[in-house]
Amino acid sequence: MPSEAAARARPVRDVVVWSRGMVEPALRAAVDGLPGSVRHVAGYHLGWWDEHGEPTASGGGKAIRPVLAQLAAEAVHGSAIDAVPAAAAVELVHNFSLLHDDVLDGDLTRRHRPTAWHVFGVHSAILAGDAMLASAFDVLAASGHPAALTGVRMLNAAVLNLVEGEHEDLAFEARHDIAVAECVAMVERKTAGLLADACALGALFGGGGPAEVAGLRDFGLKVGVAFQHVDDLLGIWGDPAVTGKPVHGDLHARKKSLPVVAALTSGTPAGRELAVLYRDAVIEPARMAELVEAAGGRKWSEQQAGLLLSQALHHLDSIDLAPRPAAELAALANTIVHRDH
Template identity: 70%
Template sequence: MVSPDAVDRARPVRDVVAWSRGLVEPALREAVDALPAPLRLVAGYHRGWWDERGHRTDAAGGKAIRPALALLAAEAVGGTAGAAVPAAAAVELVHDFTLLHDDVLDGDRTRRHRAAAWHVFGLDAAVLTGDALLAAAFDVLAASGHPAALTGVRVLNAAVRDLVEGEHADLAFERQPDVGVAECVAMVERKTGGLLAGACALGASFGGAEAVVVAGLRDFGLRLGVAYQHVDDLLGIWGEPGRTGKPVHADLRARKKSLPVVAALTSDTPAGRELAALYRKHPIPSDARRAADPAEPDRLDPAADAARAADLVERAGGRAWSERQAESLLAASLRHLGSVDPVPRAAAELTALAHAIVRRDH
């Protein structure tokens, strides 16, 4: 339980995120500047620093959630945010690696309210830039000189393995006729939960925490990551394009087996069975590059089918289930945070950030 005094001294979430971005941005720019020029152009475009010609822009560059978690985790265990900057920067570089690759794999044409990097620069450039950012992440950790650098490399490597395994499962689900809720949750724990867990564990390690405390903060990040994905999946169906930066019903058009969709498909309700029939209606492209081809039509078409699918997910209980799960996982994550006896102000700010992440009010 966070004390009222700590809450009073805690900064608003928007200030915490801005503080995090300010601390980590120089390290990110240094890492990107070290890339070969063609890849540097793609990376900077992806981050919103410049347009496709390299001209400076004010485009959104992401919310800096993962770096904020790493920095606050360091403070929560009695360390300093400054010492954890390499950890925070490395996590954000890995996150950008995943986004560049995800957009290619899913064929998403927009990211952060503008054209995705692959759509501007081509598939090869986007994939190779993602690879370069992944390498840069490990270089940032290794070059930090921090006593926890070697441990950090292993923690981050485990997170990357988890998210790659989770991404593979997510893609395989598109062709798998039956996916259970437990399977889907396990996929999300690796794909999304793994990196948030890694961010918190890295921050705690760079803050000087003992292994048991690092494990507690890792569990905090893991539950928070799964809660985050529930909300992200809900927004992927019902989110407003102006808020999400993606077309309405984007996940349903791609026939993603997201958490609320799988809950609906396995509900054994009339709506769930109708949804299953609708999901079987159109063939899946057999090649990931065809899926990312601008000429490739939506996989669930016409738009009326996607709207019908959204209604069926809700009627089958998928929407309500994901909403309940998100709140339950948020509560569980905060229990793990409290179990490590965190520094009060950092705990208050982590608590507020967790609520904002799940409820998307930041």
């Protein structure tokens, strides 16, 4: 039988709509405050308008981080409204990283349409990302919240970790001796750290104490690494019609993603053949995908995602939280791990 809190919990899609209704006005206000030279690029990237500035019906991504922040605030018996600056700031940082990531990786599509750099040029996309990053800190600093300064420092630490993780991820492309533990540590800095920070910032702006902030950060970190396992699996085997990304995109770029590194270090014949293909001048993504699976990389990542989800939910259960938002955080974590895009 489901618990009373779980029974009262809203469906994840309703929670996302609830969060978006509060956070999107703050995001739009932040983008409206950007210099005109980059405002159009930022709004295009966020899915609000097309390359000509005409409004579109396309979404602005999964909006996971704002939802985590607002639910974390409620989970520590605070207000989701008070956490709007934290939610908006984290989402601005996330989109700064995506704008730069698309340039660094040379990706041509995101969210089922051309990437910002492909439409407006590399320089405009990079500068739009820079502007969104600056705006994120301004949103926190201008919030008037008693914890604003602490929040700025927390977010700054997350951004520095993200940059370090991105540097490691790019460096991995030229290396052939990456250990699984190195790859996981990179993911904790690059991807999981911002999800962890969303939870921690939300708890902080919700009035949570140090133990609650730390516990929700741990929850977010586990969810974040699980998120990356799923993202890496979708980057190889996902349906482009659903993911909005090209098929075998990570393999085309010779990305050392989690399942790939697990396969490369498996000591199996398939892993050794995969290593040869990763060094070869000719890219054979379909064969690479077969070898990652044959070497156990796919199964390992699937198992790790499930294990990390269990650990995240254990962290959640170990904190004294408001039952309904805690149940909604658990449901969101499940959705993140079992998504198809």
